Amino acid sequence: MSSITYILDTSVLIHDPTAYKYFTDSKIVIPIAVLNELDGVKKQFGEAGKNARVCIRMLDEISDLGNINTGVELGNNILLQVDSTYYEISDHVFSNFGDPTYGDTQILACAYMLGYKQQVILVSNDINLRVKAKARGIQAIGHEKDGQQISDLYTGLQVITNEEAGLEMQQNGFIDPATYSLSFCPNECVLFQNENGDGIAAGRLASPNKLKLIKKAYPWGISGRNKEQSFAIDLIMDRNIDLVTLTGSAGGGKSIIAIACALELVLVKKEYERLVIYRPIEPVGNDIGYIPGSADEKLAPWFSSVMDTFEFLFGGKVGSDWRRDVEMYQKKGRIELSALTYIRGRSIHNSIMLIEEAQNIPPDQMKTILTRAGVGTKIILDGDVEQIDTRDLDATNNGLARVIEKFKSSELAGHITFTKGERSRLATYAAKVL
Numbered sequence: 001m002s003s004i005t006y007i008l009d010t011s012v013l014i015h016d017p018t019a020y021k022y023f024t025d026s027k028i029v030i031p032i033a034v035l036n037e038l039d040g041v042k043k044q045f046g047e048a049g050k051n052a053r054v055c056i057r058m059l060d061e062i063s064d065l066g067n068i069n070t071g072v073e074l075g076n077n078i079l080l081q082v083d084s085t086y087y088e089i090s091d092h093v094f095s096n097f098g099d100p101t102y103g104d105t106q107i108l109a110c111a112y113m114l115g116y117k118q119q120v121i122l123v124s125n126d127i128n129l130r131v132k133a134k135a136r137g138i139q140a141i142g143h144e145k146d147g148q149q150i151s152d153l154y155t156g157l158q159v160i161t162n163e164e165a166g167l168e169m170q171q172n173g174f175i176d177p178a179t180y181s182l183s184f185c186p187n188e189c190v191l192f193q194n195e196n197g198d199g200i201a202a203g204r205l206a207s208p209n210k211l212k213l214i215k216k217a218y219p220w221g222i223s224g225r226n227k228e229q230s231f232a233i234d235l236i237m238d239r240n241i242d243l244v245t246l247t248g249s250a251g252g253g254k255s256i257i258a259i260a261c262a263l264e265l266v267l268v269k270k271e272y273e274r275l276v277i278y279r280p281i282e283p284v285g286n287d288i289g290y291i292p293g294s295a296d297e298k299l300a301p302w303f304s305s306v307m308d309t310f311e312f313l314f315g316g317k318v319g320s321d322w323r324r325d326v327e328m329y330q331k332k333g334r335i336e337l338s339a340l341t342y343i344r345g346r347s348i349h350n351s352i353m354l355i356e357e358a359q360n361i362p363p364d365q366m367k368t369i370l371t372r373a374g375v376g377t378k379i380i381l382d383g384d385v386e387q388i389d390t391r392d393l394d395a396t397n398n399g400l401a402r403v404i405e406k407f408k409s410s411e412l413a414g415h416i417t418f419t420k421g422e423r424s425r426l427a428t429y430a431a432k433v434l
Contacts, residue, residue, distance in 0.1 A: 005029055005118045007111045010037040010103065011125040012143045014048050017055035019123070019143055024076040029114065030059070032084045033106035050388060057397070083110050104129050111138045153247065153385065153401055154408045156415035157189045157231060166192025166200030174212045177205065184211070187241060187414035189231040202227060204234060204414075219264035220313055222256070228418045229253050235414035236261040236380060239271060242373070245404050246382040247359075248418025254382040255356065259309050262352045262380070266334060272352050272378070276336045277306055278343060278369070279356040280390075303337050306356065340369070349374030358400040359383035360390045366399030 005027045012019045013034065020028045041052040059068070062080060066072040071081040087109035099105055107129070111122045115138060122133045122140040130140035162180060169175045169192065177184060184190065184205040192200045206212040214234045216223060224230030228248070235244045236258065246254040262275045307326075314322035329335040340361070355361070355369060358381040373379055383400045390398075407413035 003119055005114055005120050007031065007107070007114070007120060007122045008034065008143075009107050009122065009124040009126065009129060010034045010041070011129075012123050013038065013055045014041060014051050015125055016143065017051045017058060020074075020078065020080055021076070022143070023123075024078060026077075027071070027079045027081065027118075029110070030080070030082050031107050031110040032082060032086065033103040033110075035059075035082065037103045083114070085110070085113075087113065104132065108133060108136065108138070112136060153404055153417065154185070154415060155417040156185075156187075156245075156408075157191070157228065157417065158184065159191045159193060161193055161195060161197075163192070163194040163200060166194070169203050169211065169213050170201040174203075174206075174210050176209050177211045178209060182211070185408050186411040187235065188408075189214070189234075189414075189416065191227055199227070202230065204231065220260040220268070222260050222313075224257070225253065226420045228416050228420065229257050232257050232416045232418075233261055235416065236378075237265065238414075239378075241412065241414050242378055243370070243403075243407060243410075243413040244378070244380045245358075245400065245407070245413065245415045246380065246418065247385055247400065247404070247415075249384055249386060251424065252418030252420065254418055255305065256309050256312065258354055258380045258382055259306070260313055262354060263313060266352060267329070272376070273350045274334050274336060275352050275354065276338065276348060277303070277354045277356060278338055278340050279303070279306075280340045280358075280360045306337065340365070343372055344368060346372050347374045348372050348377055350376035351378075353377060353379045355379065355381045357383050357389075358403075359385045359388050359398045360393065361399040362390070362393060363397070363399045363402045366403055369399075370403070 006020075006023045007029045008019055009031075013030075020030075035056075038052045038056055041048055042056060043049060044052070059082075062068060062072050062074070063082075068080065068082050069084055071079045073079055087106060104126070107122070107124075111120050111133060114120050120138065122130070122138055123143050124130050124133070124140060125142050130142070133140040160182070165175055165180045165182070182190075187205060189202070189204045190211065191202050194200060202214045203211045204214055214230060216230070217233050217237060219233060219237060224233050229252075232244070232246055232254075235241055244258075246258060248254060259275075259277075262272075265271045266273070266275045310326045311322050314320055314325050326335065330337070340355075351374075353369075353373065358366075360383070361369070370379060381400055381403060383398075385398060385401050388398060404415050408415060
């Protein structure tokens, strides 16, 4: 283990709740004052409150592994410790450190005292705190999470550098993963590439000893623009998979891929009787209040994004009046739009159920949803765990994240995390930097 000790302050953990994972081969210390500040921030709305709750929950899980006061060993040779000392600022050593009740003062005192025994670096995104630290001879740096997601969710995809395996699968249509000492979860996808990073073949584990080649498909006349979209299409179009989960940042194409595949299976191939689209009623920002009109008129604003997708998919056909076509299929019962509020007590057979914005669904409600599936029904859950509009949920405790983790070992389910934006250059860049 490195002789360097990194002290993380509140601003870093609010920015990235898993910041400690980046300081491998090191000792990580979190002052007790930081936990106090996180406890106050966790009650806030928005990203800061969500990340504070995530961090507290993860530290609680780590504390169950050992004595966090003396240090708990984590992966990558990391020792994580909480310094529970409240330093007496009236002592002459800290006479110029500031208000003793101020969190930054306690953090500086912690760094200063630990610096007597080891090399200490304070990690803070608070510029003023870094300046204060340097003025007292304490080294200080900032931290960026480099595009890493808050949670370590199962991605459903492995990228493997093995040209031989890729070429064999390309030639024969399948390989036995055991031949190459490879291990996958059920229905997990893989992209084989060569040493130069060039893709050779894409596959999916179809059975314990068969990794099958994925071929190009064009549901409703569209094709996957990247490997994740192609994998998602393969999972949804497979009748043997009852549950498909899709996550990823805005603009990745989750909804358009899910709806295009569903339309193909319901209206073209007629493998299912209908497409039922549900979504939770959670506003972004302040709620606009009461909306007059019938039930359909009240729901219309919540399904505007779905109608945008219908316009794109139906509108591309020559001579099509997309709105008339959608309404016709709704009247025939082939397409149904509904709020999750009305799902309890239903038993939905031989249908595709698409649950949009599933990251806003609590785990207990998710159980209600999945148990609505009748004989022959496939469920698709899509959402972005980084964009949660429900106060009590975060990136790790929402229903979508829970389902992904619980079903990753089941042959009934498949999952893909979308990593590349396809909506526009602006949307892709915004999702990356904001």
